[in-house]
Structure formats: C-alpha cells, structure tokens
Amino acid sequence: MTTPEFPELEQLQTEMTEDTVASQHRAIHNAIVAAGPIDSATRWARVRRWAVGLVIGFGVLAPATAFAADSAGPGDFLYPVKRAAEPVLGWFNQDIAAEHRVEELETVVNDVSRAGEVDDKLVRDAVEAVADSDSLDLRIRLDGILAEISETDRDVDEGDPPTEQPAVRPPPTPTPGRTAEADETPPGDGEPTPVSTRGPQQPTITPENLSSPTPETSAAPIVTVRPESTVIPTIDRNGLGTQDTDSPG
C-alpha cells in the first residue's frame, strides 16, 4: 500500500514466496510448541497484577483523598468524601462526626463575612452529632458556639426591642475540658478527669431535652457558673434561634 504522495515507493513492495511462507509457518509452529501452552499461572499473573494494582490504588488513593477532604467544609467539592469517610474513621474515634460538625459550625460562625447567615441545617447536624457523642469537650464548644449565634442573631435583628428577653452576653467559654468543679480541684490528686466525672445527674444535650427549657441544665451547670440571667440557647430538631432564660418569669 503506497500513498499517493510517493507512488515511486511502490517498487519497494515485495512478496514472500509460498515456500518462504510455508517455511516460516513451520518455524513459528516449532517456536509455539517449544514455548508450550500458556499455563494458568501466566494468566493468573495477569489477573494478579491487576488486583495488586487495584489494591495499591485504593490503599493509597482512599486515605489520601480522605486526608485531603478532612478540612473540607459544607459545599466544598470533597465534603461528601469527608462525610462518607466518617463511619470508617468512627472505628478509631467515636466522636469524629461530632468533632467535624462542631468544627464546621465554628468555622462558619467565626467567619465574619457570613455572620448572621448560619445555616439551620448546619446547626441541627451539629446538635444531633453532639447529642450522639459522649464528649464533654464538644458539648462545651457547641454551647459556646450556640451562644455566639444567639447573640449574633439578636444583633442582626435590630427591630426587636430587648424588653422581653434582655440581651445578656454569655460568659466567656471556659477552657475546653475543664469544668467549674474541675477548676476547684487541683489536678493530679487522683481525681478523675472532668469527662469521666460526668454522671447521670449532669445534663445531656440531646435534641429531645434541648427542645424545651431545662431547668436542670441551668441549675447544675457543668461548664460555667452562669449569672441568673444567663441566656441558655435552646435547640430543637427543627432549628435554632429560640432562647429562653433560666430565670423564672
């Protein structure tokens, strides 16, 4: 097959004689016989190579992607990967989902440009995740974040006179992991850590008990010693933003 550009090259085409073809077929046949049939090991080697490649690919790519997705926030490209990896990471750290939700909420709340635009779903997810968690530290952090959100909402909503519910700045969030009781007890004296001291009498933030005012929560605060007019944010499954004071009437 010569191309039109160089018809002269047609002269270079040659053909094998029948004798040569037959001779070469014999030589090829002998080579095939000498090589023997392809054993199953060779075929399996091909499959094994693919399998090993896949395993290595997943073994490297999956953790790398999960690591890259660790700092992703809601709306980010890798955020679904982060959510999908949480059940697996939960084998190692039960509170990982709650930590992530609180961190995400914290990020949004601390973002000045998005002040007053906190998505209810974000808050709801965080509250539910923390409710499922046993971590006291996360509860403290969430408590502080919710208080900040409440304050921001009130600042944004300038139309409401602060007569019914006077805006009271919540106390600063204490050092995470330290309760008021723990602050009074010097560390290292054999007392259990604040987290381990949480007993049944301590309030637990759950979507159920957050839906209504909880006098017990304010009566026996774990985190801070609140003034009587401290604003306790109340969250239910349907959203956030309602606040009740723990002072009666």
Add this chain to the structure above:
Amino acid sequence: MSNGANELDQWVDGIRDRSDAAFKAVHVALADDLLSFANAMLRDRRAAEDAVQQAFIELVKAAPRLRGDGRSLRAWLYRSVRFTCLDEMRRRHRHPETPTERVPDEALDEQSDEWVDPRLREALDQLSERQRSLIVMRHVGGLSGAEIATATRSNRTAVYAAVRRAERRLRRLLEEPTETNTGSTATSVTGGAS
C-alpha cells in the same frame, strides 16, 4: 495487507494464547509488508526474510504479555523487525563483507532490489536510517503516526515532524537533476540531517 490493522483485532487474543492459527493468520496478513520494510532497510532479501521470521518467533515468546489491539500488534512487529535490521546493519558495519570467490546459490534478482529504480534507491540511500524507516513504514507499510510512534518508541508529535522532514528530503532528492545518476555522488555523501 497493511490497511488491515482492524482485521488483526480478531487475532490478538489468539496471539496472546499462542494459537497456531492466529499466528499463521497474522503472518499471512503482515509478512509481505514486513518483508518490504526489512528489504528496504537492508537491501538483502534473505536477511529481510530472516528478520521477519525472527520477529514472529520473538512474538511467540512475548505473546502472553502483549497489550493493545491489532494496531499495537502491527506496531510491535514493525519495531521488532526494525531492531533486527538495525542489529544486522551494525553487524555489517563492524564486519564488512569481503569479496569472495564463492558464488551464491540464489539468483541475483532474488536477493537484492535490482528491480528498484536506481534513482529511487540512491535517494533512499542518502536518507538516514531513521528517515528511511519512517518513509517506508508510512508510505509502504501504511502505518499511522501513532503506530510509527509505537514502533520507533517515540512520541507522536515528533514522529509527525520527522516524517514531514523525511518526505521533504526524499522529494528534493528525487527531483534533483539526474547528475547523481551519472556517477557523481558528491552531493549525496552529505546525507543525514535534514
């Protein structure tokens, strides 16, 4: 023939399994083109036939590891023939043949390319080995740029550019005055770069 790379697709699996029938079918389909290529490189029909046979025997060994489709198979065979030709050319360069009194058994026209126009033969001789192989693969074997790239272990862009250069050079050589055919090869010795 050379444009039947797609026809080779049906034999690729058989080649991987070292099927006798598949090897014969591929040999029938490609042997003439491979022989033309090797003969253009070596100008020795017997050595060219050996190169083709050697390529198929190497294919038997490499068959289980063969990848790709019919085009890949054809490029693989061209590459193998080309390497065998290069080895043969190097061997000849190291050990140039000396005149002998032995008379070959075969007739002259069966072992050489006497039927080729001397002007074309001279023009091809002035091309570098790479340019000659590119021209023959492209215009005699009918290989695509991608196949030539695989056969020469080069990238496609470089192959396209090299083929264009080789074509320009061959065209220029073929259109030169017939002075070179009268015995004066002064201009042809410069060869090589385009």
